[in-house]
Amino acid sequence: MSETTVILNAQAIQRALTRIAHEIAERNESGTDVVLIGIPEGGVPMARRLGAILKEIWHHSVPVGTLDVSMHRDDLDQRAAPTVHPTIVPFDVTGKTVVLVDDVLFSGRTTRAAMDALNDFGRPRRIQLAVLVDRGHRELPIKADFVGKNVPTAPAEKVHVRIAESGTTDEVVLEKK
């Protein structure tokens, strides 16, 4: 059996999301040009939750989309084909500030794939990155703009994020090998 530790519980996740939302609001003032795009799977409910908090801060709704990055990955011939999730971007991203939302930032390759995938939908004014957990071990020059928690990890360890739209059973677990 591998050893697991809860590193964020439901309350801590909600606090982290609230703080990230306020940081997004601080960086982007009125927020009229901000759209949130979640990366499946964990980034999707997280983006919706951030959107709900930002709506209270800005008093207007924030468009939320879903961007699957599996067709833009750089390791497609080195692994079993990833599960492809639907991409739903029902708004124009051109000229917008796109906040990419992912649950865990690790090598940075998913973020690179997301930026490439986003290219096919238009030319955003700028792209920012929000993550719940930054676990280190970057393989690309990529850095998050908004981080819920920095978690030092060993490369072989796994970070499991359970996050739902309701939020009651959320947790982030570190699995040691």
Next chain:
Amino acid sequence: MAWNRKHLLDIESLAAEDIVTVLDTARAFKAVGERAIKKVPALRGKTVVNLFVEPSTRTRISFELAEQRLSADIINFTAEASSLKKGETLKDTARNLEALNADFIVIRHSASGAPHFLARVLNASVINAGDGAHEHPTQALLDTFTIREKRGKIEGLNITILGDILYSRVARSDIWALTKLGAKVTLCGPATLVPRTFEEMGCRVTHNVDEAIRDADIINLLRIQHERQRKTMFPSIGEYTTLYGLNKARLEKIKPDALIMHPGPINRGVEIDSEIADSRRSLILEQVTNGLAVRMAVLFLVNGGKGPQEIAAN
């Protein structure tokens, strides 16, 4: 479920979960085709050989476009203009293509089992685009995709396949795919073209067309394969049309929401009335659109099936 196959040779050897994986993946690729930019870099730097030893238009064009939309490099090889005409064997042709570092070979061949043979002798991934009267797996996957998209499920549906079953690779692949997913499949056509032996594949066989289509949710029409046929199979095209063609009189007896499919090319006025082919019930053109998405999904999945089966963490 993770896909771990390097080739797509037939439907018979697939598990129901494999079929569902293809259909789910194809749904995402269909959405790609609806965007302003319809191309993704999934097969960038990969080379695909389309080895069409038997003539094909729609399947070849569909594969070609699927490959282009995945950013692959493409070599088209047809029997009419190739060394096969000069007596080269299939194995030598394929080995030469592989010497060009082809990563995928999409093969259409008149001999059943040709794709399986290539998969044994080559390192490339092999995709069966139709082998003799054996199988046409991507057609069955696109048919299944189309039915699931329209009806939300396959399980429990009454699906009638009408026409030349004996010589049809589409029928064999469709029967495998649909029965694996729990459909109730009925086969109908002249006794010479729909022998009782098909009951062993888990379908119902009838030679009475009105009975075959009465309770059908989906009626899948197959073309009379003139090129594979001996003259003795049925008296004349005219008689076939009268006895088994889908015409307006027969249409009045089917379920009000029954849908009509055909893998193409259609023989208007033979197996299907022209007006029915163009009607609201007809899914024929949607099958073409879905074929593209399904072939993109298959190429995407077999590409991953070559590597180690580790799913990267995070």
